[in-house]
Amino acid sequence: MTHSSVAWQYHTQTKYAPETLGQGQDIDWDHPPAQFKHYPGAPQTPLLPYHPLEKLRNEEDAAQRLNDPDSPLSLPRLSRLLYFTNGITAIARSAEGEHFFRAAPSAGALYPTELYLLVRRHLDLADGVYNYNVRNHALIEVYPKGLGPSGDELFERLSAACLNHRAVRDADAALVATAVYWRSAWRYGPRAFRRCMLDTGHVLGNLDLAVPRQGLCTFAVGGCVDDEVADLLAIPHGQEGVIGVFPLHSHDAFERVRRGTAALASSPLKLEDARGEDPLRRLHEATCIRREDLAAIRAAAGVDAGADYKISQKHEFRAGVKLSPSGADLAADLEHTILRRRSTRQLSGEGLTLRELSDVMAFAYRPDLVSPEDALPRYFDSGMLETFVVVHDVQGMEPGVYYLAPRQLELRLVKHGVFRGETHHIALGQDLARDAACVMFHTADLTSALERYGNRAYRYLHLDAGHIGQRVNLAAIRLGLGVSGIGGFFDDAVNQLLDVPERELCVYITCLGRPG
């Protein structure tokens, strides 16, 4: 698959360029999308009684009344897991009303990500499918009593939809992440698909870190028959996309659950066979896996498994700077870090120490150096991503463009220079990118990625970049630094600055520095 794929077409159509910026759709400011899903009249199981913040708990001894307060999947643990993954951590009140900020950042604070919990054999939750209602910190039953799939039938269907993935087969609980496209598309138009995936990647970054801290383990199952999972969740096809399935097991199952296939290719689709006018909807359809194509997808996966993914050798790198992290586990105080995390609105222009940069980079790119094995991130296929760091002001480093060699944890020089003006321009004139101490560019060779996973690669790239971005965020916040993702940028200008060919695209940008 080459440039003549739906993903390439979408990417090209949704590039920002100085000549066309602002020519997109009009935003209907009077009718913003609903931030939460509504299930009128549906029964709710409140998680508030077990809220991790003491001041929010409304029943002192609620846990005492549970049938099974100490089980691995007890309501208090689920409450903490969901809260630190995607719960409300701040409320802004204004004349327009209340605005809720979450554990994970979101482009434009539009929060397209939804989480669903599927359970069976739980002593305090009826078998079935629940939507995590972020607003009320509650689980809402998606189906009217007795009408939805439940018990073994529910998990057999989930497992079948996940191609009998070993981590899903015998699970008694699973989370499913989805993205409600319109929430983001309302503001960002077709480019919202990128942001929905990036946003959800951030949520998954939280989930991944929170899971072991609740005595659980999981696996990121990205290869599933989308429509079958969507049917189980009773979500509108095409409007709310299934992102991944995350079976929840007791930590004891770690060795059994840790292996497996995280990502599968989408159904083969020729560009000329893609239907629909709306680029976002077309891309969504093109990234799906359909049951009738499973044999072809599996065969392709078998062939690919042995092949080494080629990272392009485009630069004759000059001497690099070895990063030397302190070895501190920046997740040690995760819950407090998530509670304190906000995207930095203004950076000061001051520099970072090399140790600070090293710690952040190690947490994001070499977690094996600083985290226990059961706390390592589960990406879909982060090996497809590369990282460039444009250094404005880091102690002991010449300003310039660097390429990260992750295995060596080394930043290798691409070119010297002070590029504050260039990063400012690239980020649509946002001062954050000028005043950062360094700007990280997450890039990928899209053509190679598409050869591996078909159009679905476009999802994985953005999800994993968001996931890495969240690790950068949390590491930075833990160290008292300033940090913000940048989802709006002039795509082609990034290639010029980094000296990378067109087939390599910028997936995401993160600015790191000192708060202003």
Ligand SMILES: Cc1cc2nc3c(=O)[nH]c(=O)nc-3n(C[C@H](O)[C@H](O)[C@H](O)COP(=O)(O)O)c2cc1C
């Ligand atoms: C994918 C993504 C893209 C973002 N892009 C920008 C951006 O271009 N400029 C900016 O100032 N903030 C950006 N942000 C930060 C959001 O504005 C911020 O997350 C949101 O307002 C919620 O606030 P909080 O992160 O402090 O909770 C981005 C966040 C994400 C996850």
